[in-house]
Amino acid sequence: MSTEGWTVLCATAEVLPGETHVAWFDDVALVVINFDGMFYAxxxxxxxxxxxxxxxxxxxxTGQIECVLHGARFDVRSGEAMCAPAYEPVRKYPLKVEDGVIYVRDPDA
Ligand code: FES
Incomplete structure (x- = not known):
């Protein structure tokens, strides 16, 4: 698989099943989630x-992450807001996994 256009984000070992991990892509903080062995950012x-x-x-x-400030929940597979007070989706970043490494790319590229 080509890594052209993809940037190393973190290792799969850093994101245990059912857990989250923060990694940076350029100057953007991403929350990386391991949901049933699939990775989302x-x-x-x-x-x-x-x-x-x-x-x-x-x-x-449920595959949802909850904001601790006011309780909004988002589906980590799509970024979709699942309940108030959030209505807009969170920006989702495409990932791919190769040899234990998670790569990310710009969603608009
Ligand atoms: S800042 Fe996340 S629910 Fe208000």
């Missing part, structure tokens, strides 16, 4: 009031 910023999503709990049963 969202911008680490709630769309309600910009709080760090990584500070909140991830529920491996």
């Amino acid at each position: 969202l911008e680490d910023r709630c769309t309600h009031d910009e709080f760090e999503l990584s500070a909140g709990p991830f529920d491996p049963g």
Whole structure:
């Protein structure tokens, strides 16, 4: 698989099943989630009031991460807001995994 256009984000070993990990892509903090062995990355910023999503709990049963500030929840597979007070989706970043390494690329590239 080509790594052209992709940037190393972190190792899969850094994101245990059902857990989250913060990694940086350029100057953007991403929260990386291991949900059932699949990896997802969202911008680490709630769309309600910009709080760090990584500070909140991830529920491996529902696949949702909760913002601790006011309780908004987001589906980590899509970034979609699942309940108030957030209505806008969190920006999702494409990932790929190769040899234990998670690569990320710009969603707009
Ligand atoms: S800042 Fe996340 S719910 Fe308000």
